Amino acid sequence: MPEWRDGLPRRLEPALLAAAITPGLRSILLFGANRMILDTATSALEQMLKRATGRDVVSGYLGSGQQEDDLWIRPYLSSRDGRLSVEFRHGALSRGIDETQLPLLVIPDLAELSLAAARGAVALIGASVAHLERHGASLRWPPDACWLAACDRAAIGKVSPHLLDRFALRLDAELALSPQDRVADMRRWALGEPERPHLLSEWATRSLSAAVAVRPEVLPEALERVAAVAVPGDSPRREIALARLAAACARLEGSGSVGQQHVDQAAGLIGLRLPGSDPDREETETAKPEVTDQRPPATGGGSINHPAGPEHGKEEGEEEGEANRHVAISADPPRSLPEQAELPGQLAGPYPEDHAVADRDMTSLRDVPARFHAVTVPRGPIIGVRQAADVHDLALLSTVLTAAIWAPYRRLHATGWPDGGGIRLLPADLRGYRRAPAPERLLALVIDYTCLDGWDWTAPLLPYLHQAYVERAGIVLVRVGAKSSGTDEKRADRLITRNLLDPRLDARLDAVPARATPLAHGLFLALQSLKHGLQHGAGNVRTARLVVITDGRGNVPLGSEPTAATTVGRIGVEDALKVAADIRAIAAIETILIDPEPDVYPELVSELARALGAERIPGRSSRPAVETDTTP
Amino acid sequence: MTTQIAPTILPYSLIVGQEKLKLALELTYVAPRIGGVLISGQRGTGKSTAVRSFSRMLHNSLPVTLPINATDDRVVGGWRIDELMSNSTLVPQPGLLQQASDKGLLYIDEVNLLEDHIVNLILDAASSGQLPVEREGMDNKVEVSFALVGTMNPEEGYLRHQLLDRFGLMVDVTALTSLEQRRQILETVLAFDDALARQDAGEQAELLRKGRLEDEQRASELRAARSRLHTVRVPDPAAELCVRIADRFRAVGHRGDYVMALAARAYATLEGRTEVTAGQVIAVARMALQHRRASGDDSDQMLWPDENDTVLAEMFSESKDDA
Numbered sequence: 001m002p003e004w005r006d007g008l009p010r011r012l013e014p015a016l017l018a019a020a021i022t023p024g025l026r027s028i029l030l031f032g033a034n035r036m037i038l039d040t041a042t043s044a045l046e047q048m049l050k051r052a053t054g055r056d057v058v059s060g061y062l063g064s065g066q067q068e069d070d071l072w073i074r075p076y077l078s079s080r081d082g083r084l085s086v087e088f089r090h091g092a093l094s095r096g097i098d099e100t101q102l103p104l105l106v107i108p109d110l111a112e113l114s115l116a117a118a119r120g121a122v123a124l125i126g127a128s129v130a131h132l133e134r135h136g137a138s139l140r141w142p143p144d145a146c147w148l149a150a151c152d153r154a155a156i157g158k159v160s161p162h163l164l165d166r167f168a169l170r171l172d173a174e175l176a177l178s179p180q181d182r183v184a185d186m187r188r189w190a191l192g193e194p195e196r197p198h199l200l201s202e203w204a205t206r207s208l209s210a211a212v213a214v215r216p217e218v219l220p221e222a223l224e225r226v227a228a229v230a231v232p233g234d235s236p237r238r239e240i241a242l243a244r245l246a247a248a249c250a251r252l253e254g255s256g257s258v259g260q261q262h263v264d265q266a267a268g269l270i271g272l273r274l275p276g277s278d279p280d281r282e283e284t285e286t287a288k289p290e291v292t293d294q295r296p297p298a299t300g301g302g303s304i305n306h307p308a309g310p311e312h313g314k315e316e317g318e319e320e321g322e323a324n325r326h327v328a329i330s331a332d333p334p335r336s337l338p339e340q341a342e343l344p345g346q347l348a349g350p351y352p353e354d355h356a357v358a359d360r361d362m363t364s365l366r367d368v369p370a371r372f373h374a375v376t377v378p379r380g381p382i383i384g385v386r387q388a389a390d391v392h393d394l395a396l397l398s399t400v401l402t403a404a405i406w407a408p409y410r411r412l413h414a415t416g417w418p419d420g421g422g423i424r425l426l427p428a429d430l431r432g433y434r435r436a437p438a439p440e441r442l443l444a445l446v447i448d449y450t451c452l453d454g455w456d457w458t459a460p461l462l463p464y465l466h467q468a469y470v471e472r473a474g475i476v477l478v479r480v481g482a483k484s485s486g487t488d489e490k491r492a493d494r495l496i497t498r499n500l501l502d503p504r505l506d507a508r509l510d511a512v513p514a515r516a517t518p519l520a521h522g523l524f525l526a527l528q529s530l531k532h533g534l535q536h537g538a539g540n541v542r543t544a545r546l547v548v549i550t551d552g553r554g555n556v557p558l559g560s561e562p563t564a565a566t567t568v569g570r571i572g573v574e575d576a577l578k579v580a581a582d583i584r585a586i587a588a589i590e591t592i593l594i595d596p597e598p599d600v601y602p603e604l605v606s607e608l609a610r611a612l613g614a615e616r617i618p619g620r621s622s623r624p625a626v627e628t629d630t631t632p
Numbered sequence: 633m634t635t636q637i638a639p640t641i642l643p644y645s646l647i648v649g650q651e652k653l654k655l656a657l658e659l660t661y662v663a664p665r666i667g668g669v670l671i672s673g674q675r676g677t678g679k680s681t682a683v684r685s686f687s688r689m690l691h692n693s694l695p696v697t698l699p700i701n702a703t704d705d706r707v708v709g710g711w712r713i714d715e716l717m718s719n720s721t722l723v724p725q726p727g728l729l730q731q732a733s734d735k736g737l738l739y740i741d742e743v744n745l746l747e748d749h750i751v752n753l754i755l756d757a758a759s760s761g762q763l764p765v766e767r768e769g770m771d772n773k774v775e776v777s778f779a780l781v782g783t784m785n786p787e788e789g790y791l792r793h794q795l796l797d798r799f800g801l802m803v804d805v806t807a808l809t810s811l812e813q814r815r816q817i818l819e820t821v822l823a824f825d826d827a828l829a830r831q832d833a834g835e836q837a838e839l840l841r842k843g844r845l846e847d848e849q850r851a852s853e854l855r856a857a858r859s860r861l862h863t864v865r866v867p868d869p870a871a872e873l874c875v876r877i878a879d880r881f882r883a884v885g886h887r888g889d890y891v892m893a894l895a896a897r898a899y900a901t902l903e904g905r906t907e908v909t910a911g912q913v914i915a916v917a918r919m920a921l922q923h924r925r926a927s928g929d930d931s932d933q934m935l936w937p938d939e940n941d942t943v944l945a946e947m948f949s950e951s952k953d954d955a
Contacts, residue, residue, distance in 0.1 A: 024825060072701050086717060119700055119745060128681060129639045131699035131741075133706035133728060136713035140694070142639035162785050165675040215826055223818050227811060235676035236807055236817055243818050244825065365745050365788045386749070387704065405713060409720045 008040040015171050015269045016041065017204055018248030019146065020048035021211045025244050026146035027125045029167035031352070032174030033150040035108065041173070042106050042148060047200050049146055051208045055102040057146075060092035062105055062121075064112040068384055071120050073137050075401045086404045093120045094132050097141045107149035111158040115383070118163050119365055121147065125166035126237070157356035160364045168241035170270050170350030211251040218258045222246060225263040228275050238351070242266055270350040388432030398431035439474035439498060442533045442541045443467075444526045446492075448550035449513040450481035451596045455620045457549055460594045464547050469500045474541065476529040480522035480550065482511035489514040490556045492522035496529065519554025520575035527583050534588055546583065548614065549594040552576070552604030573604060580611035594619045640831060641694070642824050643843025644685035645850055647678060648816045649808045655899070656803040656919055657686045660779055662857045663898035664736060666800035666891055668779035670743070670923060672786050672934070673805025679783040680741050687739070689847040690854065695739035695781065696732040698754075700746055707753050709765050709774075727765070729757050733776035743782030744789050751795055754780075758798045790934065793884070800891045801916070802923040802934065857901045864900050865907040866893055873910055873951050877917050880943065883924045892920035910951040914944050 012030075019025040030041065046057045062071070071091040078087050095103045107113055113121070124130050130143035149167065151159065200208075226246065230239040245266035250258040267274055385398045400423065407423045414424075443464060447457075468475060477495045484493065495508050526546060533541035554572035558579065583589065591614035595605045609616040647654070656669040671679045687695040698707065709727030716722065732738030738754075740746065746754075757763045757776050765772040780798050784791070796802075808814060827837035874892045883889070893908070895916035900908045922936045 022825075023828075024821075068701060088713075119742075122745070123700055123742060128641050128684065129694060129697075131697045131701075133699055133702040135703055136705060136710065136725060138706060138725075140697075160788065162675060162787050215829065218819070218822050223815050226818060227814055235674065236814065237676035239814060239818060240676075240821050243822055247822060247825075405717055409716050409722070412720045 008044055009037065009173060011269070012037075012041060012171055012173060013044070013201070013204060014249070014252065015169060015245075016045050017048055017208060017211075017252055018245055018266075018269070019169055020045065020052040020208060021251060022244050022248045023144055024126075025169045025241065025248065026144070027167045028146075028148045028169045028171065029110065029164070030148070030150045030171050030173040031153050032172065034173075037173050038106065038108060038148070038150045042104065044200065045146065045148060046104060048204070048208060049102055049104065051200075051205065052212055053102055055100060057104050058095060058101045059104045059106060060095065062092060062107045062113060062117040064109070064114050066092075066114050066117050067382075068116045068120075068134070071116055072132055072134050075135065075405065077401060077404060085408070086401055088135065088137065093117075093124060093145075094130075094139065096130070096143055096145050097132075097139055099141075103145040105145050105147050107147070109155075110149040110151035110163075111155035113149075113159075113163075115365070118160065122160075122163050122166060122365060126168070153352050156352045159353070161353050162365060164353050165235050165237060168237065169245065172271055172350075207252045207254075210254055211248075214251040214254055214256075216247060216250040216256050216258050218243070218247060219260075221260045222258045222263050225260040229263060229267045229272055242270075242272070245269060272350060382433045383436045384434035385431045386434045387428075388430040390432075391430065393432050393435075395431045395433045399425065399429055402431055403429040439472060440542045441468070441471045441473035442476065442530070442544040443473045443500075444476040444478070444529055444544060444546045446478045446480060446522050446526050446546070446548040446550065447482075447509075448480040448517060448519060448522070448548075449483075449511050450515075450517045451549070451551040451553070451598065452513065455596060457594065457596070457619060460617055460619050461547065461549065464545065464592065465500060468545075472499055473545075474498055474533070475500055475502070475505060476526065476533075477505060477508055478522045478525045478529075479508065479511060480519050480554075481514050481517045483514040484511065489516045490518050490521075492518050492525055494525045494529070516556050517550075517554050517572070518556035519550055519552070520558040520572055520579055521556065523548075523576055523579040523583065524558060527579055527586075530583065530586055530589060534586060542588070544589050546589055546591045546612075546614075547594065548592070548608075548612065549596065549619070550605075550608065551596050551598040551601070552608040553598075553601060573607075577607060577611045580608055584611065584613040591615070592617055596620065640828060640840070641684050641688050642681055642820075643840065643847050644682070644689040645846035646820055646824070646839070646843045647682055647685060648820055649813050650678060650682060650805060652803050652919075653679070653682055653805050654686075656801045657682065657781075658854055658902060659895050659898040659916065659919075660781070660800060661686075661690060661854055662901055663861055663894045664779060666779070666894050666898065668737070668781045668799050669801040669803060669919075670791075670796065670799035671781070671783045671803055671805055673783075674807050675785055675787075677805045677807055679805055683739055683741075683781055683783060685847075687737070689851050691735070695737055696728055696735050698728050698732075698738060698740045698746075698750075700742050702728065702750060704749065704753060707750055708763065710770065724770070727763070729754070729763050729776050729778070730774050732778040733763075733774070736778055738778045738780055740780065740782040742784060742788075743795075744784040744786070744791055751792065755794055755798065759794075786934075796923045796934070797885065797887060799923065801895060801919040803919055804922070804936065854902075857898075861898060861901050864897050864905065866897050867907055869951065870896065870908040870910065870913055873913050873947070874917075877913070877944070877947060878921060880947065881917075881921050881925050881940065883921050885924065888921050888924040892917055895920055910948055914948045917944055 016028070019028055028045075030038065033041065042059060046059060049055075049057045069091070071093045073088055073090055073094055075086045075088055078085055090097065092103065092105055095101060107117075107121075124143040124145065125147055127143050130139075130141055132139040147167070150173070156164070223243070226239055226243045230242050242263065246262040247258045249262040249265045249269075253262075255262070264274055382395075385395045388394060388399075403423045403425045406426075406429065410424060445461075445464075467473075475495075475497045477497075478492050479494075480492045481489070482493065483489065495504060497505055526548075530544055530546065534544055552573065554576040557571040558575035583591065591612045593605065593609045593612060593614040594617050595609075596619045598605070605616070608614075644654075653671055653673075656671070660666045660669050671683070673679050684694055687693065705727070707727050707729060709730055710725055712723040712725040726734075728738065740754075758778075758780065761775060761777055763774045763776045765774060779800070782799060808817065823839050827839040830837045831840065871893055874889050874896070878886075878888045878892065892913065896908045896912040899912040899916055900906075903912070905912075918936055918940070923934045925934075
């Protein structure tokens with residue numbers, strides 16, 4: 001049978017139902033959900049929440065571009081009685097203030113969520129109270145929004161663990177479709193079959209209605225099982241989420257108590273391996289047919305109406321159509337939920353952040369502080385609006401909005417107000433942009449790949465990379481003598497990135513040496529970047545550090561054309577020294593030359609260090625002394 | 633535009649474990665001049681819940697809270713925009729710092745995620761005791777005084793030293809590891825979920841009733857301790873021990889000395905003593921000094937290695953020998 005129904009993987013349905021009836025589980029993270037699955041899950045969840053809470057469900061999307069005002073509350077210009085006025089409208093995060101509405105906040109890609117939205121999510125998910133203190137508004141309400149986010153497992157390292165921890169229910173939504181499913185999908189989406197929203201199965205509808213009133217007792221054995229099954233993490237939220245999910249499973253079954261089997265069911269839903277489970281056995285069980293396809297009990301909701309009764313597991317009723325087939329919870333527990341081995345994400349588990357490589361800023365939920373204050377040209381992206389003391393980098397719309405707020409008062413009390421309405425700007429109305437600071441520091445690396453053989457050049461380089469990370473410095477990587485396809489060996493190449501976390505850097509640093517050493521050209525590229533950063537009028541860089549790794553044996557003259565046959569000799573070295581002197585002439589550069597301590601021509605390194613005005617750091621001998629004789 | 637919908641908070645007396653966190657909050661209540669507490673800890677350790685429950689227990693209201701979404705007009709204060717727009721009248725709206733001054737406490741959740749310019753506003757007001765409000769024709773200067781309570785997850789970075797120093801005490805919170813306590817947490821959370829569901833259904837929630845009764849009992853004990861604080865003596869040896877400990881741990885400035893003495897006095901009061909002994913000083917020393925130590929690097933990590941506890945134990949023994 002198909003693995004999904006109406007575009008929703010079948011195994012997600014019981015977990016979404018559990019979230020609908022349990023406020024503490026209404027923060028759901030779907031791993032690997034494509035847009036279609038996310039849309040369908042959203043549609044399903046909307047219906048489930050409406051049935052479970054009786055409130056109108058209002059969906060909103062959170063993406064990568066939203067700022068604080070978009071998300072919380074912002075002023076809008078409107079026209080009333082022919083006059084300009086201002087209205088404040090709530091954003092997605094403060095919509096929950098209206099008790100008749102239940103917000104469903106959907107995040108299509110958690111890894112790309114804007115900073116403002118990520119901070120909002122951290123403040124709201126799982127909190128007992130929400131506060132909004134913006135633009136004169138002072139609001140407080142119980143934040144009961146439901147959150148539904150999608151994220152690829154491969155991108156989980158980009159997300160703050162602090163934010164990830166807020167997501168209680170982790171579900172694997174990756175699905176290898178069978179050919180039949182793909183054909184059905186193709187018909188529905190590509191060949192013009194009418195689209196229809198995901199419809200809850202009859203069983204799901206009945207289970208939901210009944211589960212709302214069920215309050216099972218939690219047995220001690222269930223708590224012990226939770227402690228045994230939960231991944232021991234640093235956050236108790238994981239155990240709490242598992243216990244809540246187990247309780248929800250019991251409620252959906254109509255059971256009067258939460259037992260060990262419900263904990264096991266809950267663990268299966270989120271892909272937690274049970275202690276003592278045998279992977280080989282599970283593999284065998286994968287081949288079992290029909291476990292997920294059970295007919296709903298026909299007697300008025302079946303087990304929901306007979307909590308904990310011995311007839312609870314009975315299967316009755318007539319054969320029903322495809323629309324009513326479901327992933328059963330209410331029947332015999334071991335057969336009622338998806339078998340663990342069915343879950344493709346099981347091996348990865350629900351907490352991939354425990355093993356993911358961090359690919360984010362260390363303080364990814366904080367605004368980056370500016371270290372220098374005499375910045376005359378704003379360069380960073382706009383991240384908000386602030387009251388302005390001058391007309392520099394004005395946020396025009398916000399300025400007009402502020403003036404419009406005051407217009408009615410000023411119209412009444414000021415003299416000489418122009419006829420016909422309009423607004424008047426005063427200095428107090430001025431609003432300027434708040435911008436994320438552009439990199440104020442720069443690390444330029446010139447790496448000569450023809451001198452790296454036989455020693456660990458990364459060890460002496462690492463402290464400078466670490467410092468650049470801490471300072472959020474922009475990076476210029478110039479490769480000299482690196483073999484790469486599509487470029488001439490007699491030219492150096494250059495990569496400029498906003499910071500050290502750019503994934504291209506990692507790939508570029510790992511290079512194979514070529515035959516030529518265009519050191520002069522490499523230094524020239526570095527010189528260009530340093531001058532641009534430090535001396536260009538629009539530049540934001542205040543200090544720069546240049547780290548050069550070379551043995552000084554440049555063998556390609558600076559003027560060498562890519563195709564010209566060049567004479568190897570002293571010219572390449574001389575050109576490199578000339579460019580080095582130009583670099584030395586720039587103020588505000590700290591230059592370091594990491595010396596590979598070559599056996600031949602060591603004097604070239606000294607010459608270059610002098611020309612650069614560089615501090616010379618020994619390369620080979622700075623390694624940890626693993627080979628040194630430690631005998632007393 | 634002011635709306636206050638009161639949420640139901642877990643009663644303070646139902647919080648499982650976290651004794652140091654509770655002690656720090658109680659000390660700052662018994663001796664308000666301590667100046668508040670910074671609670672730094674792992675995710676999901678109930679930091680925010682503890683602060684809110686504590687405030688609810690003692691004041692029957694949530695603390696004045698400065699959220700990370702706050703704009704400067706709400707922090708400092710200004711005019712009520714709704715009155716301005718609908719009635720064209722100027723009605724002052726006190727900012728959060730002024731409201732906190734009225735109640736004596738400002739709570740900042742996720743304090744390490746606060747924007748820099750908001751931190752500056754708080755620092756200016758906390759250090760000068762004056763809040764100048766100069767906005768759109770308003771030119772007021774308000775006297776403010778409040779204790780700061782902040783919660784933070786150190787995974788997201790640390791605080792500037794100037795702001796750190798404004799917190800009287802600091803406490804590290806870690807997840808409880810004993811099986812028994814973890815089990816108690818699960819029981820409490822599930823029971824609280826159930827109580828909320830019952831409350832929503834209009835039923836009696838026994839757990840909440842019992843928790844509130846216990847809260848009332850604890851609140852009256854704390855109020856009594858607060859009124860008794862000035863009667864508890866700080867003898868010279870105890871005061872000298874505070875100074876010696878601050879010196880030994882290279883505390884920056886002198887605020888650590890007297891916050892330690894004050895916290896020890898509050899602790900002695902809670903224990904029903906008439907004067908402070910070395911035991912109370914040692915018990916609160918880490919809370920008073922952890923965030924005031926000269927770390928010697930730029931990491932700002934506010935670490936407290938185990939060796940420090942050994943040193944404290946040695947100083948405790950020495951003080952007993954001296955006595």
